[in-house]
Amino acid sequence: MSSTTVDVAVIGAGVIGTAAAWRLADAGVRVALIDRSHPAAGSSGASDGYLAVSTKTPGPAMALAAASRARYPAWLQRLGPVDAEVRGGVLLVDHSDGLSAIEAHARHLRDHGVDVDLVDGARLRQLEPGLAPHLVAGLVCESEMQLNPYKLALATVAAATAAGVIPFWPATPVVERLDATGATLALGDGRRVIAHQVVLAAGAASAALGADFGLTLPVAPRQGVLAITTKTPPLAQRFLVSARYLTHKRDPSLAGTSTDPAERIGHGFTCETLPTGQHIIGSSRRFVGFDRTVPPDVLAIILASAIAHLPGLADCTILRAFAGLRPFVPDNRPLLGRSAAQPAVIVATGHEGDGVTLAPITAEVVTALALGQTPPVDLTGLDPDRFAGTQPHT
Ligand SMILES: Cc1cc2nc3c(=O)[nH]c(=O)nc-3n(C[C@H](O)[C@H](O)[C@H](O)COP(=O)(O)OP(=O)(O)OC[C@H]3O[C@@H](n4cnc5c(N)ncnc54)[C@H](O)[C@@H]3O)c2cc1C
Structure with a gap:
């Protein structure tokens, strides 16, 4: 049985997971990117591409969107064409x-x-x-922009693999062992990924995956x-x-x-x-x-x-x-940060209708946390453990 050892395994190849994998690899981290289907198979492939700040709720959502939007021009210079335009x-x-x-x-x-x-x-x-x-x-x-989210996901996968990310799909990981210093993930075909840290970026399917890691994520x-x-x-x-x-x-x-x-x-x-x-x-x-x-x-x-x-x-x-x-997510805020309950897990999900807009800032936060650095934005209110002990949304 083959096994691959990495610093970080990112689960989910939507715009959030692919962006995180790219930025991590660019920072010199050895990364595996795992998706049960294929890149952009989830919400990211069935989405508008409005990079909007003006539609956000005042407070953390608006601040996050503004920080993310400010990062897009530099991003787009490094990615292939994704139909990005400033149309207002x-x-x-x-x-x-x-x-x-x-x-x-x-x-x-x-x-x-x-x-x-x-x-x-x-x-x-x-x-x-x-x-x-x-x-x-x-x-x-x-100043509002738009782009093609499907192309964005594919472009970040291309940039990520060029930076050394190892792709695994279609593959649904089963958590075999998890402790504060890492996780062993068994993939369906017998392969194993041994990761020091895991980024959970499974979009709308994050509740079930979170449960596998012992987390309550009411997505x-x-x-x-x-x-x-x-x-x-x-x-x-x-x-x-x-x-x-x-x-x-x-x-x-x-x-x-x-x-x-x-x-x-x-x-x-x-x-x-x-x-x-x-x-x-x-x-x-x-x-x-x-x-x-x-x-x-x-x-x-x-x-x-x-x-x-x-x-x-x-x-x-x-x-x-x-x-x-x-x-x-019931309180309309992403789940973003390292779980205190499972310190090997960084959660990056729950972006509802804003994930394309928030991909750059989310990826930067994930990268900083994985490297043990201070995140570039205030994460107050986004704690991924904030729903621990509550019932899921029905
Ligand atoms: C109609 C519509 C319009 C939208 N318009 C906009 C917009 O204009 N602007 C904007 O910013 N946002 C918009 N959004 C929201 C945006 O699409 C999402 O917030 C974003 O795509 C979420 O990205 P993600 O990577 O978290 O999730 P997804 O794109 O859903 O990716 C999750 C990935 O995880 C994989 N996965 C799930 N479970 C597992 C598992 N157990 N093992 C391995 N892989 C797994 C899935 O296969 C999937 O590929 C819109 C959404 C919709 C539906």
Whole structure:
């Protein structure tokens, strides 16, 4: 039976695990990257690519996003092409959204050094002429970027393997022995990975994997549906996202209490214009276990809302629709840090709808922790042991 000894085994080859593996190897660490399927098989391959700071909750989430966004330009210089573009983004406000809450949000963003402009409906339609007349305002952030998360995961795998990372897939590790100084992971084909430290980055599947390591990680899959169009004439310059999207993201209980079909699926409108001339239209937030099928009624709500926001979409052809599973944590904060309960384990999961945005800062935190250095950001509130002893989210 063959065994490979490494300093760090990273489990999960989504944008988080691949980024962590790359940065670790770049720092001279001997790394194994393990995925039960293949890179970007999880949420990272079924995601928009909006690198947004302006949609984050003030506090740690906004600070993390700003720190991560600041690191992207240097990253992108080192990775292959990932369709990265600074296109800007707009948070769309209609009559039902509280304008005062958006004004307060704009102030928080400026306090975090993010340049945003709150414009009225007339100015909004000058900037984005395709938008519907019912939108009364928009919070414009011209510095927001977008990229292709699937290509990002593949580019970081390529950079990681060039830096010496050893790939293992498809392989689901079974934890055979774990102590404070490392773990032995048995892979299905009889191989073993003996690691001094383990990075747990299994996305929506992190709860089960965490349990194998004796950790309580209440990560639940939160399904989001996206539809992609064929190439169309340009309908919008910027990434469009309705304020309702943020409300649902932050408060899952809204879907359960509402009788409105769109509210019940946690719908908020999003539209990303790709360099190919296609549009990605979203989305929903539902707890349906690990189901990745696309129900026609959910898709119908998303498409009707998309046309109501951006009427030109009525003339598009839908190429396909797909669903991804965001790694949701009940308090809406990632689980990021070294576990005090299992000191050989560094947890990097639970990024919900923000993992693409947060990949660079997460990778830097993981690397610093693995090397015994001080992390580059304050990890208060992100402690991976904070749910120990609680019941998982249902
Ligand atoms: C519809 C939708 C839109 C989104 N839009 C955005 C956006 O615009 N911007 C943004 O920043 N984020 C967005 N996200 C969120 C983003 O996709 C996720 O936060 C991110 O992809 C999570 O990355 P990850 O690496 O943690 O998890 P994943 O990408 O899910 O990767 C986890 C990996 O772990 C592997 N794995 C699981 N269990 C095991 C095991 N036991 N052994 C080995 N391997 C295992 C899986 O095969 C998988 O490859 C969106 C998500 C969705 C669903």
